[in-house]
Amino acid sequence: MKLSTSDVEYVAKLARLEVTEPEKEMFTAQLNDILLYIDKLNELDTTGVAPMTHAIAVQNAFREDKVLESLGTKKALANAPDARGEFFRVPKVIE
Template identity: 65%
Template sequence: MEKIKISKDEVTHVAHLARLEFGEAETEKFTAQLNGILRYMDKLNEVDTNGVEPVTHAIARKNAFREDAVNASLPPEASLANAPESRGGCFLVPKVIE
C-alpha cells in the first residue's frame, strides 16, 4: 500500500480553500490523482537544498517604479460591460449578509 499524502477530507478542505466543490465520484478521482502527483514530488527530497536561496523569478527586477502620474484608464461602462450582473455603476452579487 502506497503512502497516503492527502486524504479525501483534506481534498474537500483544499477544495473549499480554492472555492471549488466536487461530487463524491470526483472527490475520489481527485484524491487518487493528487496522491499520485504528490508522491512524485517526493523526488525533491533527494536534493540537498541547505543554504540554497529560493528563486521565484529567473530574472528578478527590483522596484519597477513609474512616475506617479495620472494615465488614461478604462471608463466605468467598459469595466462593467462583461459583468454577469451590474446595477447603478456597480457589480451586483448575491446577498453577502442576512
C-alpha cells in the same frame, strides 16, 4: 497516502468547487501522485541554498507613479454578469 479525501474536500471548499464522490476519489489519487512526484525534489540536498521565489533572475521591475486613463465605468462593467447603475451587483454578503 499523503492526502486524504477529507483534505480534498477541504481544499475544494476553499476553492468553491463542487465535487462528486467519484471525483473526490479520483482527485485524491491524482493529487497524491503529484505530491509523490514532487517529493522526488526533496531528495536533493539544499543545505545552504537560499530560498527563492522566482525562477528568473529579474528584480526591481518598477512603474513610475503616473496616472494613465482607466477604462471608464461603462467598459469596466461591460463583462459583469450583473450590474446596476455604476455598480457591480452581487448576492448580499452580510445580513
